[in-house]
Amino acid sequence: MTISMYQASVPRLANALRNLSNVLDKAQAHIDAKKLDANVFLQYRLFPDMLNFTRQVQITSDTAKGVVARLAGVEIPAYEDSEVSIEELKARITKTITFIEGFKPEQIDGTEDKDILTKRGDKETHYKGMQFLLGHAIPNVYFHASIAFSILRTNGVEIGKRDYLGNP
DSSP states (O other): OOOHHHHHHHHHHHHHHHHHHHHHHHHHHHHHHHOOOOOHHOOOOOSTSSSSHHHHHHHHHHHHHHHHHHHHHHOOOOOOOOOOOOHHHHHHHHHHHHHTSSOHHHHHHHHHTTTEEEEEEEEEEEEHHHHIIIIIIHHHHHHHHHHHHHHHHTTOOOHHHHHHOOOO
């Protein structure tokens, strides 16, 4: 049996992003109910050498749109990373979901062996499509989403496993 690269990517990534957006709704409700400073949440990090909540959400979004764009062979949309509120982070997530759900299966399926090149600074990493999707991008999306989730949970937002998993 052959795995559908589309089914393994777009629906899974959109689900993770929707779950993150739903968790952001609960965070905003918590902040409003307790009359807290939202910036404390946005800047919070689990440990000093880790990225803050805002960056965790941005990277989740960037990874999702990046993998789908690379597999489809289109330019990755650039976002400014200028979000300063939960509402703006939710808008970014919505924009990302709209982008990735704009692809059709025939644009993604068959990319298992596609050459994928990523660059971070002067470091280049070469992947094949399935290796990039399953071994890098999806774990990266779940990693950053779970860190964002953990930051909210650490700060008292009443969320649990069902919120993280949503309705897969």
